[in-house]
Amino acid sequence: MRLRARHYTRAVAALAAGGLLLTGCSAADRASSQSKGGQSTGGSGTRNVAPDGGGRTAGQAEGESDGVERSAPPADYLSTFALDVDTASYGFARRTIGSGRLPDPKTVRPEEFVNSFRQDYRSPQGNGFSVTADGARTSADGWSLMRVGLTTAAPAPDSVRKPAALTFVVDISGSMAEPGRLDLVRTSMELMTDRLRDDDSIALVTFSDKAKTRIPMTRLGGQRTRVREVISALRPDSSTNVEAGVTRGYDEAVKGLRAEATNRVVVLSDGLANSGDTSADGILERVAKARKDNGITLYGVGVGSDYGDQLMETLADRGDGHTTYVSDPEQARKVFCDDLPAQIDLRARDAKAQVAFDPRTVEKFRLIGYENRRVADQDFRNDAVDGGEVGPGHSVTALYAVRTRPGAAGHVATATVRWLDPTTRAPHEESAAVEVAALTARTWTEADARFQVTAVAAYFASALRERGGGWEPVPGALPLDGLAERASGVADMTQDTDVRGLADTVRQAARLMG
Incomplete structure (x- = not known):
């Protein structure tokens, strides 16, 4: 069930000491909102907000009241993070498990497992985000899973998108000689060269012990044959x-x-x-x-059975981009022929999310993953602090474990996403609220299929992380055999080959873990 433009009658929280305001809606907004159960979906449009971090809505002068009372929750009832659309951690884990090994727990990032699967969040109107918040009960006493889903509008038709200027930086070192590395890169780039438009431009740089420019920035119109010849001639070299x-x-x-591109x-x-310098920060x-x-x-594409996950992930996160991982021609075709051309445009720069929990109904909460993407609460509206870059048609999911207070009812949390327009750098925000009923009315195994996929992915990542120690299991986890069975059932419901692959991978991991 969905609740469109659900804005609760209590005021949304403010953290006055840090100058941080979580902006509530007006009384008119509340009167026009529709309640349809426990789930809440953000409003149909986006709001301009003051760029000074003061939390005023557009047109509201400094010191002017907007008629909404606000209370201040404790700071530790706020959760703030930069959006992350990376998926490489799951792709590499699946490749590793398929080869008969378990991944290093340090390479397992639960948010990248969760974000590797399609969601069915409502598409926003315009170029901003929609915000969806829902949840379900776990088998652990008092604990629920709360899902915050953020999504951008679908890509524009290829014929009307902005042109691209893509600089490919290709590793041709000796380690790339392994099957499934440079050969896969060559095939992928040749396919993508055919997929791009004539007014798109590419440059090609290769590196081993030194870097070399193979093709300076060149418009593809009339140059495809030359580009393909250079790509097909790439061979592994040294360090x-x-x-x-x-x-x-x-x-x-x-x-x-x-x-213009x-x-x-x-x-x-x-x-x-x-x-050379082998640290991402130094580079x-x-x-x-x-x-x-x-x-x-920056867009990072990882390959290889041995993979420098931390370097590539840090390069992408701090390079205002994201990373993915490919291990076979089918995945490569999807990344280079479908995802990359469709997501050339940006919908949002420096996008951050903040979830404000209500201490009257919430006893404990925990964001599952996003350790490398945490942002100081007071920097949510500080646009000088990096967030994440998000393209068209992207969905970002954050999953929380939430323990509600016994007998609690009413408001649980409000999730707000803030981003900058890629062209004008104007800030925008959108919010949605969730109530206790959304978290307790059903178990996660009774929830809709896409929520179950999210839960399976998070529980699977948690099981892999636990092997390394220092990781608190997600409440209500199933044994891996049971989790594989649940994933298989959801794959039957969705008829989604990616979910079928998840079920197979969980089952393989269960065998490896004994």
């Missing part, structure tokens, strides 16, 4: 100097910058840096000016 490749890539991206650096590598420091001044985002 892996990611620093040299990324630095040269950004240099080429700046030289070929197109003001979406400018992006695409790094394709196994991430096994062994020469990004060298390209910080180009990255910030010119709005060039």
